Amino acid sequence: MLLRCPACEATHPHDPMLYACPRCGAPLEVGYSEEEMRRATAFEGRGVWRYRPLLPVDRAVTLGEGDTGLHVCERLGRELGIPRLYVKNEGENPTGSFKDRGMTVGIALAAAVGARAVACASTGNTSASMSAYAARAGLKALVLVPADKVAAGKLSQALVHGAVIAEIEGSFDDAMRLVTELAVCERSVYLLNSLNPYRLEGQKTLAFELCETLGEPPEAVVLPVGNAGNISALWKGFREFHSLGRIGRLPRMIGVQAEGAAPIVRALRGHGDLEPVPRPETVATAIRIGAPVNWRKAIAAIRDSEGEAGTVTDREILDAQTLLARLEGLFVEPASAAPIAYLRRRRLEVPGPVVCVATGNGLKDPDAVLGVPVLRERIHPDLAAVRRLIGS
Ligand code: AN7
Numbered sequence: 001m002l003l004r005c006p007a008c009e010a011t012h013p014h015d016p017m018l019y020a021c022p023r024c025g026a027p028l029e030v031g032y033s034e035e036e037m038r039r040a041t042a043f044e045g046r047g048v049w050r051y052r053p054l055l056p057v058d059r060a061v062t063l064g065e066g067d068t069g070l071h072v073c074e075r076l077g078r079e080l081g082i083p084r085l086y087v088k089n090e091g092e093n094p095t096g097s098f099k100d101r102g103m104t105v106g107i108a109l110a111a112a113v114g115a116r117a118v119a120c121a122s123t124g125n126t127s128a129s130m131s132a133y134a135a136r137a138g139l140k141a142l143v144l145v146p147a148d149k150v151a152a153g154k155l156s157q158a159l160v161h162g163a164v165i166a167e168i169e170g171s172f173d174d175a176m177r178l179v180t181e182l183a184v185c186e187r188s189v190y191l192l193n194s195l196n197p198y199r200l201e202g203q204k205t206l207a208f209e210l211c212e213t214l215g216e217p218p219e220a221v222v223l224p225v226g227n228a229g230n231i232s233a234l235w236k237g238f239r240e241f242h243s244l245g246r247i248g249r250l251p252r253m254i255g256v257q258a259e260g261a262a263p264i265v266r267a268l269r270g271h272g273d274l275e276p277v278p279r280p281e282t283v284a285t286a287i288r289i290g291a292p293v294n295w296r297k298a299i300a301a302i303r304d305s306e307g308e309a310g311t312v313t314d315r316e317i318l319d320a321q322t323l324l325a326r327l328e329g330l331f332v333e334p335a336s337a338a339p340i341a342y343l344r345r346r347r348l349e350v351p352g353p354v355v356c357v358a359t360g361n362g363l364k365d366p367d368a369v370l371g372v373p374v375l376r377e378r379i380h381p382d383l384a385a386v387r388r389l390i391g392s
Contacts, residue, residue, distance in 0.1 A: 109199075
């Protein structure tokens with residue numbers, strides 16, 4: 001096992017405390033030798049740890065993550081003009097988001113290196129997941145979140161698991177800068193943002209699961225992009241399955257951002273360099289990020305896969321959230337509805353399987369749906385009033 005820099009192509013020895021390339025400063029990627037790849041033949045068991053031969057650590061700190069439902073969505077597919085539409089419901093993970101796939105691996109590494117505490121900056125889900133897994137491992141947790149911009153469900157998770165919570169008077173990007181500075185000067189604090197390439201190894205298992213459940217790779221994978229760790233991790237997973245000969249082709253990676261927080265979309269339309277969005281804003285607070293640390297990897301994933309990236313408005317996000325909930329019975333948080341909103345806007349013609357990754361559970365952010373129109377009225381407790389309400 002080693003670390004590779006996707007930006008300057010330098011390689012470095014395996015080191016769980018190396019968060020950036022010492023030569024050029026870019027985020028790193030975990031690499032395996034040909035021998036290690038050759039040995040990765042047998043996958044056994046369930047969930048994330050089924051793929052242990054392609055993970056950077058042996059001993060699990062687990063709450064039963066992975067193996068989430070891949071739901072066929074025929075009614076929604078007809079509405080969007082996609083004949084084979086699936087939603088991978090990552091809200092079924094133990095803390096309600098895809099972050100658990102990475103944390104089960106990241107926390108195992110933190111324990112292995114003897115860290116006393118773990119830390120992250122977060123728009124909410126990373127902090128919820130890290131706090132739970134830290135509790136499971138008996139480690140202290142420190143989370144840095146943008147004040148007043150984290151959904152209630154997520155904050156309550158960090159609270160109940162006993163994390164120290166720093167509410168930063170600033171954006172997620174300010175919190176991210178601070179926690180990185182902290183991890184560099186406090187070596188006993190282990191950093192668990194997606195800057196940590198080992199955590200992303202856990203997240204790549206979502207790609208493996210998709211290929212194994214479908215019996216073929218998807219033709220396109222559509223997912224929300226914030227700090228851009230997940231799209232990078234999935235693309236790495238697909239490439240590894242391809243180089244192992246388990247799949248014969250690669251999917252198109254389609255990244256979706258909110259109109260008010262779309263630095264990756266802008267970079268792809270411009271010269272390919274990141275121009276951070278100084279004051280990102282969106283109802284999808286999970287992806288309210290202006291300076292994604294993994295931007296370079298995300299752009300490579302989209303370009304190399306002949307994919308694309310685009311934006312959706314807050315209105316489109318909330319409409320798509322309700323549509324998915326009403327046509328398919330799946331309640332996802334606003335960020336997770338962005339891919340559905342994008343397919344609705346874009347009308348792609350893709351005959352093969354299209355997978356939308358629903359990254360987080362709708363219960364994380366109950367406030368987001370309180371304005372949705374529905375038959376709802378306060379009435380006296382008598383039958384006549386009920387019958388009047390239902391119009392009989
Ligand atoms: C529901 O929790 O960044 O592009 O700090 O919670 O890998 O960042 C959350 C991100 C999509 C974007 N959907 O994933 C955090 C955080 C949901 C999310 C994303 C997030 P990345």
